[in-house]
Amino acid sequence: xxxxxxxxxxxxxxxxxxxxxxxxxxxxxxxxxxxxxxxxxxxxxxxxxxxxxxxxxxxxxxxxxxxxxxxxxxxxxxxxxxxxxxxxxxxxxxxxxxxxxxxxxxxxxxxxxxxxxxxxxxxxxxxxxxxxxxxxxxxxxxxxxxxxxxxxxxxxxxxxxxxxxxxxxxxxxxxxxxxxxxxxxxxxxxxxxxxxxxxxxxxxxxxxxxxxxxxxxxxxxxxxxxx
Amino acid sequence: xxxxxxxxxxxxxxxxxxxxxxxxxxxxxxxxxxxxxxxxxxxxxxxxxxxxxxxxxxxxxxxxxxxxxxxxxxxxxxxxxxxxxxxxxxxxxxxxxxxxxxxxxxxxxxxxxxxxxxxxxxxxxxxxxxxxxxxxxxxxxxxxxxxxxxxxxxxxxxxxxxxxxxxxxxxxxxxxxxxxxxxxxxxxxxxxxxxxxxxxxxxxxxxxxxxxxxxxxxxxxxxxxxxxxxxxxxxxxxxxxxxxxxxxxxxxxxxxxxxxxxxxxxxxxxxxxxxxxxxxxxxxxxxxxxxxxxxxxxxxxxxxxxxxxxxxxxxxxxxxxxxxxxxxxxxxxxxxxxxxxxxxxxxxxxxx
Numbered sequence: 001x002x003x004x005x006x007x008x009x010x011x012x013x014x015x016x017x018x019x020x021x022x023x024x025x026x027x028x029x030x031x032x033x034x035x036x037x038x039x040x041x042x043x044x045x046x047x048x049x050x051x052x053x054x055x056x057x058x059x060x061x062x063x064x065x066x067x068x069x070x071x072x073x074x075x076x077x078x079x080x081x082x083x084x085x086x087x088x089x090x091x092x093x094x095x096x097x098x099x100x101x102x103x104x105x106x107x108x109x110x111x112x113x114x115x116x117x118x119x120x121x122x123x124x125x126x127x128x129x130x131x132x133x134x135x136x137x138x139x140x141x142x143x144x145x146x147x148x149x150x151x152x153x154x155x156x157x158x159x160x161x162x163x164x165x166x167x168x169x170x171x172x173x174x175x176x177x178x179x180x181x182x183x184x185x186x187x188x189x190x191x192x193x194x195x196x197x198x199x200x201x202x203x204x205x206x207x208x209x210x211x212x213x214x215x216x217x218x219x220x221x222x223x224x225x226x227x
Numbered sequence: 228x229x230x231x232x233x234x235x236x237x238x239x240x241x242x243x244x245x246x247x248x249x250x251x252x253x254x255x256x257x258x259x260x261x262x263x264x265x266x267x268x269x270x271x272x273x274x275x276x277x278x279x280x281x282x283x284x285x286x287x288x289x290x291x292x293x294x295x296x297x298x299x300x301x302x303x304x305x306x307x308x309x310x311x312x313x314x315x316x317x318x319x320x321x322x323x324x325x326x327x328x329x330x331x332x333x334x335x336x337x338x339x340x341x342x343x344x345x346x347x348x349x350x351x352x353x354x355x356x357x358x359x360x361x362x363x364x365x366x367x368x369x370x371x372x373x374x375x376x377x378x379x380x381x382x383x384x385x386x387x388x389x390x391x392x393x394x395x396x397x398x399x400x401x402x403x404x405x406x407x408x409x410x411x412x413x414x415x416x417x418x419x420x421x422x423x424x425x426x427x428x429x430x431x432x433x434x435x436x437x438x439x440x441x442x443x444x445x446x447x448x449x450x451x452x453x454x455x456x457x458x459x460x461x462x463x464x465x466x467x468x469x470x471x472x473x474x475x476x477x478x479x480x481x482x483x484x485x486x487x488x489x490x491x492x493x494x495x496x497x498x499x500x501x502x503x504x505x506x507x508x509x510x511x512x513x514x515x516x517x518x519x520x521x522x523x524x525x526x527x528x529x530x531x532x533x534x535x536x537x538x539x540x541x542x543x544x545x546x547x548x549x550x551x552x553x554x555x556x557x558x559x560x561x562x563x564x565x566x567x568x569x570x571x572x573x574x575x576x577x578x579x
Contacts, residue, residue: 013262014235014404045258045342046402074258074342128232128406130242131269162233162406219403220561221486 011124013099021096036062042076043098086113104149155190237262243378250276251301253290259398260332288316295325298422304330318357322437326385332401335559343559344398349536371405466513473502
């Protein structure tokens with residue numbers, strides 16, 4: 001997992017890209033001298049990676065986000081600093097892209113840069129989301145994202161969950177749909193993302209690598225309890 | 228049975244409207260409610276319904292007026308600044324006795340304010356935000372599932388009273404994700420003989436209008452409207468109370484009530500006698516919730532994401548029997564549990 005210099009998360013709106021980006025970058029941080037997360041989300045106004053900026057900087061993770069006041073706005077702005085990540089061969093990069101083809105459009109301008117570097121584009125699937133429940137829906141969205149981002153998707157991530165109410169059955173049912181998408185598109189499943197608390201329940205059933213997630217995209221009242 | 232899915236509040240609200248039989252949506256984009264029109268733009272064409280992105284909020288509410296006149300289930304949605312623009316149309320709809328659902332996912336104000344969550348539109352929602360003597364039935368969910376249930380009910384209530392019903396949420400409720408179940412149900416059947424659906428040459432045309440040339444007629448009309456608002460007060464009051472035997476009560480609605488549940492647990496873990504009163508209908512306001520605890524309550528702390536609006540209704544309900552304190556954050560900031568707890572302990576010290 002994550003053996004390319006740049007990992008880009010794309011996928012349908014609300015499929016879990018920001019949650020995964022935050023988890024992956026923190027998981028990888030101890031293994032890399034230089035690591036960065038790029039917040040390319042031009043779609044959603046709340047629950048963006050930039051809200052975790054302070055926590056990430058404390059872990060020596062570089063956070064690339066719209067500068068100044070713009071980071072709090074709902075404008076489709078990306079930082080000029082994004083271009084720098086393509087030119088530093090020692091930098092490990094996680095990119096969190098906005099949902100649907102509307103969010104993927106932010107990637108299009110970097111087409112020439114991506115062609116020169118080692119990267120993977122992961123399509124995140126949560127089949128318990130609206131308009132994402134069938135392989136047909138997902139494959140149509142995959143094609144729309146590739147068209148708007150000007151980047152071929154290289155692998156899938158099975159991330160079916162119901163937040164705090166996820167069960168073993170939820171994961172396995174989404175995994176089956178992801179397998180169907182994999183079969184029909186020829187794309188491998190890079191990994192299956194699961195809530196850490198369900199690890200024991202599914203680890204013997206799923207053949208692909210598992211990535212364990214600790215939920216961080218919580219409403220403010222749940223975040224406060226933890227502090 | 229329908230399957231549980233993970234939805235943002237805005238999406239869930241839109242699907243709930245569809246499940247309640249809404250097939251007509253007219254709106255104009257504004258953060259943080261954009262997922263409502265976005266969802267409707269995908270969903271309604273699948274059902275041969277109509278989605279129109281209007282040229283403005285003013286146009287959208289008047290399209291709702293037109294659709295409602297024809298007796299169909301229709302909705303519009305916006306956030307604070309856009310809801311201000313819709314006020315004229317809402318007043319006209321009350322005057323014309325038209326059912327519809329209006330959604331406000333509140334953001335920081337006044338003016339353009341911020342895109343972050345707020346509860347600064349309580350007065351506007353509950354006291355008649357436009358001109359004339361009128362009320363909306365105002366429903367304030369505090370979870371995504373409750374938003375689904377109340378939205379579905381809102382369409383029935385709108386037709387029952389022939390009056391607009393407002394779902395008053397905030398950006399946090401619109402943007403956060405929770406698992407929900409949405410079960411479609413048959414719309415309740417209310418008389419729609421008033422609707423402008425074509426006479427087929429068999430009857431006199433129906434007229435939907437809020438203009439009364441003679442003052443006597445307009446006063447009669449007003450008396451009828453007031454009678455409806457009184458019926459709402461008698462029939463539709465909804466609230467939730469946690470620990471009704473407590474000595475002190477936190478009072479709040481929507482997102483703030485979610486935060487206060489955490490505070491109630493923190494306070495009770497310290498051995499404090501604390502409960503929660505959560506109005507679900509903001510109009511009609513649940514005075515009864517305060518009467519029920521009047522004999523043993525020692526004080527109330529109202530928390531809002533505003534400079535203090537619902538607190539006025541709480542003071543009217545408590546009617547001087549106990550002290551009512553207030554804690555608020557504005558501009559898109561959310562109150563934090565530890566600050567609410569500190570205010571609560573301060574109030575308890577002042578009372579003792």
